[in-house]
Amino acid sequence: MSQEITQLLSGLHPLERKVLSTLKVRPILWDHELMQETGLDESRLSMALGWLMTKGVVKVADEKATTFVSITELGKKYREHGMPEKRILNDIQLGKKLTIKDLRERSDMDPSEVSTAIGNLRSKDHEIVRVGQGGLLELTGIPLPDSIEHALPLLLAMLASSSGPMNQLELLDESKHLLNDILEKKWKTRGVVRQHEKKSKRLALTDLGYELVKRLTSEVVSEEAVSQLTPELLKDGAWLGKSFRKYNIGLKPSRMATGRKHPYREFLDSVKTKLVSMGFEEMRGPLVESEFWNSDALFMPQFHPARDIHDVYFVDHPKSVRSLPEPHTSQVAKTHETGWKTGSRGWRYAFDIERAKRLVLRSQGTSVSARTLAASPRIPGKYFSIARCFRYDLVDATHAPDFFQVEGIALGETITFRTLLGLLKLFATEMAHATEVKYLPAYFPYTEPSVEMHVRHPSASGGLGWMELGGAGLFRPEVTHPLGVKVPVIAWGLGLDRMAMVALGIQDIRDLFSSDLDLIRTKRSRG
Amino acid sequence: MPTIQIKMKDLENLLGRSVTISELADRLPLVKGEIKGYDKTSGELKLELNDTNRPDLWCVEGVARQIKTHRLKTAVPYPFYNGKRKAAAVIEAAPSLKMIRPYIGACIARGLTIDNETLVQLIQTQEKLSESFGRKRLLVSIGLYRLAKIVFPVTYKTVRPDEVRFVPLGFESPMTLRTILEKHPKGMAYAGILSKAAEYPLLVDRENKILSFPPIINSREVGEVQVGDRDLFVEVTGTDLRMVILTVNILAANLADRGAEITPVEVRYPYLTDFGRKVVMPLVLSKPMTVPLHDFRSALGEPVKMTGAVSVLKAYGYDAKARGRNLTVSVPAYRDDLLHPVDVVEDFAISRGYESFVPEMPSEFTVGGLSSIEQFSDRVRESVIGMGFQEVISNILTNPDESVARMNLPASSGYGDLVTVENVMSQTYSALRNGIIPSLLRVEAVSSKSFYPHRIFEAGETAITDAKSPEGTRTVLKLAALIAHPAANFSELHSGLDLLMYYLGRAYQLEPVVHPSFLDGRVGKIVVEGRNVGLTGELHPQVLENWQIAMPCAVFELSLDDLVL
Structure with a gap:
């Protein structure tokens, strides 16, 4: 005990001495009283009290909250x-x-x-x-x-x-x-x-504290120990013969505010880098889309249920685009109606050009692919986008008001169903570190054949479960021909938010977009 | 995507053999289906069917049929589709229906044994077809009746809302059609379909007995099918005759699968339809399609032999014949989803099994890369992080309160260039952000407990209206940075801005401006080569008060689209 006290004594900071000598006289004080008695300001006092409490010398005896209105x-x-x-x-x-x-x-x-x-x-x-x-x-x-x-x-x-x-x-x-x-x-x-509430604390010496302050008087502080080495001390050699106060190096350090990437962005950046390294070129599109690009160009008929007001956000202001690009619009319209020159029978209804002009919040990243197809893409070419999308869903643990979709296309003379499977396999091993892959028939309005890829992933559902990694398919000719592309095109999309949540240890998708700075600062990103 | 509840036993009866749950899981890719739940003790099974273009698969009969077809390697035969059976009954349609609900189709099913499970499945199928495929009964709705109660011919006509009364399903006493729409749960749910009609559809038999008020509700007397019934009259009304016919075809196949003898019903229209004035249903809809054999090879990436193509397609229910280097194919009448030869190619691949295709890496060389704006944004983010700022990512959907009112901007400006949502689900998400500063303030507003100083930033997309552009709006990539601590001020942040602009190599000036979000005299426009690219300043205490932030904040915001070269 006495050795411990000696050690404590030698390590006391002047602020701590000040607090202790006050408590020696009046062993129990409210924090505002202590502030008055010591003459310390709030932040220095709380610093000193923090140290003393970690050392087990001072404790909180009582606490009360006062509410101010x-x-x-x-x-x-x-x-x-x-x-x-x-x-x-x-x-x-x-x-x-x-x-x-x-x-x-x-x-x-x-x-x-x-x-x-x-x-x-x-x-x-x-x-x-x-x-x-x-x-x-x-x-x-x-x-x-x-x-x-x-x-x-x-x-x-x-x-x-x-x-x-x-x-x-x-x-x-x-x-x-x-x-x-x-x-x-x-x-x-x-x-x-x-x-707002203000908390007051009542502070008291612990048993150890009582022992310590007893010695505080008997211990003669003969020479003021130096706490900080300064340029002045170094300049004229005044440091010679000085004693330096010993630090308690076991204390937890104060936290540091640093510059840092958002952990989710770090994940998205790694996806971006990966795709670029696989030969994909980035493409971009607007947040607010005409229904033409969001759905019509993807051969989704205007009566398709996924296009109604319960699935897509319609824009109130402004309502519509002023014009749509030609010849794409007429070709898409004819394809919907009769199949045009695509070899399709079409959807057999009257295409409404005004509906095509209507503005919506982009509901799928595939609209960016449609725009790229219409803009004379490279052949062979590979493209990707990480696009913010909006769905008309109630916001909950699995639905954020807006979210990222990672999508893309690969086009070329040699593209077939088998190269589609090959590309998916590459994604599975490179992006998801999957140990096994399964391809299942799927349905998307704009691809045929369509595939859903499931992977066995070490971190999926408690170990070695299957999880859906993404969907893909070959764009229907009804999509590519009206936009001026004659070669086969793979369209793919990866459901990465689930992977991001696994990587970041997050259960609620809303936490990916959290406003809580503490959460953002403390979230570790895992590779 | 439709999800159905079925019983394993019922499925096995329809399959004609027993099957384990894992055998079933292996067969479900044939119907793009997934098991969503299975209760071993009750044998209850929940299936999700993902093909929104195949309503014939949204029922236990359809699932069983597709699996059975694959096992038998040929389509299950339905003799009533060949058009040779004579119609057993007639429905007369009245001219007044043309503008209200013009089409009807029907068939008769005899010799069923309706047990509890059959009844449950009939009702579920009726519901899936009319709700999903029929767009909440607007395009298609279905009525089932006890055949014995009906004297043919049946008349499909219209009446005034108060002209007739009958006892609807679920009620004890007679009601007029108007009262049904106002009081009956089904009436209230579907009244919208008839909101523009002055007269309402009605189905009556020769003795003027009311069968139903389509598409709302059946009569209790004729239209309440019960366990133990054997003979049914099945009727479908709608606004799209092709869809009406397809629905009759599906229902006929389902009932036949359960042992019913199907006899067609003829509908006589006083007006011309795409299928003539007399339409006998069930009726084959699709015409045969010609698919060059070469299409299989070019889409699938490997040679397909004619004999192989024919047998694999047959095993999926097709009628397929070789015609030189082409195939002539057609699908059974319960399907109407072939738009293009690629649809046949997919069915071929499903029938053969996706696992039978060997993945092959795309071999053509392409160069990857980022867009110039993304590269620029990455560079900017790196600089700002180097200055000690923590990145945040916010949602883009916000509301005028955060973007306008709380920023001390006048609401009378009609929210300026804010892109607003029409079908708002929650007021919290009723507009797209037009700037990033409110996103950062949202972080500040909830983060007073996180230790100070706060230095945060976001580089992200925003949207504004733009009357000049043909697209009406523009997506702008912006950067905003914020500092918050007891001594946060203009000059501290100005140092950061200055350094950023130096590293980016953009000469800029700050020009004084009056802006209600900022303290007067402590705010400036950021001007690069005469163009306004952003602003910086100390936020006005009123703005902080509006956000309930009790810490001084300084911010800058830059349009990266305006800065990128």
Whole structure:
């Protein structure tokens, strides 16, 4: 014990000495008291306390949280003009003839404010306003809840008149109740008030600490140990004969903020490099696509279910492209209708050119391949793209609002079904380090024959399970001929997000696009 | 993709032999199927069928038929497809249907034994065909009836919404057609199909007994098929006659597989259809297709012999004949999916088995490479990382609140150049980002717990409207970098920007500008060769307040498309 204390003593930093000598007099103190007594600022004090706690000299004896409440800009606005619910209600009471559409067009309220207010006024269990004849809003007679009528204006008034954030404990009971029951759920999310917590700690010496401070007095600090070697000390040789304070090298170092690639980008970059090394050239396309490139050029009939509003995001502004490229558009249109010169019977319906002009958010990376086919590609040629795509899906652990698709084409006189299988095999070994490959018949509207590739992968489903790595096929002549390509074309796509998730140890696809800086900073990328 | 629930026992009955689950898994590539679940004790099996062009495969009968065909090496014969059987009954269609729901087809199935499983499967097939293939009954819907209750001929006509009443399935008392659309669950679900019609379709027999109100609901009396029934009347209505005929053909084959004797029904139209005024169904739809033998070789990459092609295709159900160097092929009437000879080539490859083809590496030499913008972007990212910035990747879908309101930009500008979504699913994802700064602020807003300083950046795609371009929008690759810590300011970030521009070899000036997202006097446009390529500044406290960020932030944003040479 005594040897341990001697060692501790010799390694004490001046800041630690300061804290310990204060605690020697008053062994239990709140952190703000300690700050006052030592005269240290918050960051130096917390640094010193951190060290002392790792050494087991000081401990936290007690902790309490205080909540402070303050008003936001929006809160001030509501205080001045009244809650949107109240204002809408007032207008109806004054006999104004209002429809929901009128409300949405109000210039003095944001559309989102109006939606929330309407929602609250028409909530099922508390319907204050209903839609009557001709869509006009009428009162049901149920009054506004007391919280909106009285408690909230009162709270806002108090907060507005206070010079700074208010301690929640000092508020009126009525306001406290409002904060607890309602604010958390409703008003805070609307940004009317802001709450933040401050934690106070009560610090005390440990048994070891008591022993240490006893010796702190008896130990004569004869000579101030040097803590930092400086250029001055070196210049004139003043370091000679000085003693240097010993560090506790067992302490955990502080964290370093570094520049770093995003781990998912690192994965995508490795894919990119791999594809380039296999002779693939990068191609790019726009995020917003005409339906022509997104579907028509891929011989997906305009009545295809994957093209409806439940699968694709349609653009509201702007609605359509102004023109489409010729002769491709006419050739594609004729191919859909009658097969044109492709040897196909076509889909037998009237192709709608306006529909082809309609803008959507790119739903498949294959649209980039279609654009490349129409732009006189090299023959033989190999192309790839890593394209952001959008699908009309509810966002959950397996669906991100937008995601990357790795796709490409290979074209040339010698391309056949067997070279397609060969290329897939190359992907399986090079990209997925697969030990075994299986080719299954698949269906894609734009390829025939179509293949789905399954691989046995060391990290798939608990060891040696099969997982789907991608889909591919030979583009149908109905796709290639109208775009001016006469040689066979392999179209391939790889489902890499699952591989990325395995590589990054992620279960939720949304984490690939996470906004949480801590997660991004701490995520290790595995090869 | 259709998923069906079937019973192993039922499948085995249809196959005519027992089969293990792994044997079945090996055969499923024939139907582009996958096992999605199997309960050993109950024998329940969940199959996903991936060919959206083969509705005949979306049922246990179809799956069994394709597997059986392959085993027998020839198509299962259906004598009623050859057109020689006489129609046993007649349906008269009324002229008023032409604009409402013009087509109907039917057949009669006798001598079935409808047990519980058969009934379950009939209903499932009816549902898959009318919901997926028939686009939620718009293009095709199906009705099944107890044959004994019907006196032919049946009339397909229209009536006014309140003209007749009958007891629909699932209800006890009679309702008018209008009430059915308003009150009956099926009526409410499918009322949209008839929203433009002044009169509604009705199917009645010679004695004016109501069979159904297509495509909504059957009459309870005639149209409630039960376990123990033996004879059925099967009817399909729709807006596309080809699809109606195909549906009748599929249903006829399915019922025949379960032992029914099928007799055709003739429909008499008062108007001309693509198949004439009198259409007897089932009816063969597809014409034979000619496929040069050479097509197999050029698509598959190996020689295929005529005899081999014929036998392999026969084993997939084709009728195939050699005609010189060509094959003449046709598919059974339950299929109508051949558009091009390549479809035949794929069926050949499936029938022979994909595993029988030896993979071969593409041998032609090609040079790989990145686009110039990607190379430039990689260079920029490397420089910025070298300056100590952490890269982030954000979603591109965002909303006007983040892109406009929170950035302190006036909403009255109609969201400026923001590309907005029409069929919004969630307000959170209702527009594409037009800049990267909000993406970085989203990170700041949730990362106050991560230790400071924060130096983050993203190089990524954004989209803006562009009235001048023929495409209406443009995708622009942008870079934005942000610093956040207690002393973060303009000059610290300016140093970073300055160094980046030096390394990229682009001379630039900062020109003062007034921008509501930034503190006045602490923001500048970045100008390169007279062109505006971005901006930098300290974010306005109001913007930080809007994002609930309690740390000073400085940012710059550059359009990489404008900087790349």
